[in-house]
Amino acid sequence: EVQLLESGGGLVQPGGSLRLSCTASGFSFSSYAMSWVRQAPGRGLEWVSLISGSGGRADYADSVKGRFTISRDNSKNTVYLQMNSLRGEDTAVYYCAKAQNLIMVYAPFDSWGQGTRVSVSS
Amino acid sequence: DIQMTQSPSSLSASVGDRVTITCQASRHIGNHLNWYQQKPGKAPELLIYDVSNLETGVPSRFTAGGSGTDFSFTISSLQPEDLATYFCQQYDEFPFTFGPGTTVDIK
Numbered sequence: 001e002v003q004l005l006e007s008g009g010g011l012v013q014p015g016g017s018l019r020l021s022c023t024a025s026g027f028s029f030s031s032y033a034m035s036w037v038r039q040a041p042g043r044g045l046e047w048v049s050l051i052s053g054s055g056g057r058a059d060y061a062d063s064v065k066g067r068f069t070i071s072r073d074n075s076k077n078t079v080y081l082q083m084n085s086l087r088g089e090d091t092a093v094y095y096c097a098k099a100q101n102l103i104m105v106y107a108p109f110d111s112w113g114q115g116t117r118v119s120v121s122s
Numbered sequence: 123d124i125q126m127t128q129s130p131s132s133l134s135a136s137v138g139d140r141v142t143i144t145c146q147a148s149r150h151i152g153n154h155l156n157w158y159q160q161k162p163g164k165a166p167e168l169l170i171y172d173v174s175n176l177e178t179g180v181p182s183r184f185t186a187g188g189s190g191t192d193f194s195f196t197i198s199s200l201q202p203e204d205l206a207t208y209f210c211q212q213y214d215e216f217p218f219t220f221g222p223g224t225t226v227d228i229k
Binding site for chain 1: 158
């Protein structure tokens with residue numbers, strides 16, 4: 001059974017930093033691209049970032065480009081999201097999500113974690 | 123970016139009703155269109171991928187279709203457990219984008 005467990009969320013002041021983690025189990029982690037998707041309170045879903053299985057490719061939403069960095073440690077079955085220069089509009093539940101297809105970057109998200117809440121406020 | 127729109131934004135229907143949601147992409151996305159269900163307080167779940175393919179374990183009352191820029195999602199016989207928000211999503215190009223969601227309520 002695929003399991004994704006996010007951690008690292010919390011309350012941070014504007015301009016601050018946080019690092020989110022998502023630890024995976026139940027599948028061959030290094031073979032699948034992973035994404036972060038966020039949901040602001042009462043709002044819809046926004047894709048934030050994706051990293052390929054090898055870690056060689058990363059993509060970002062314009063809203064976070066230059067401030068967030070996605071990375072992964074395949075030896076620890078973990079994907080990270082380093083978030084710097086945080087703003088109020090980054091307040092959201094952050095989900096990690098697994099690509100459905102082996103190796104492919106362009107793929108549906110077939111498994112999601114339970115989410116970790118990030119609040120940016122002074 | 124590819125913009126995704128959905129209608130209606132919300133609906134209320136009775137158990138057993140047929141419910142249809144539409145999704146439109148701002149440009150052609152081939153078959154790179156998925157549907158997710160998000161129940162209150164829960165993470166989204168993939169229901170249908172590549173326009174019309176039912177994810178494993180998803181009940182057959184959920185169907186979907188369409189092509190190009192216009193897509194639809196149908197619940198053939200609404201059940202109480204279908205109370206949720208439904209999102210379409212394109213993965214034809216980055217950034218992947220979601221529709222704003224359709225909230226389905228049970229009368």
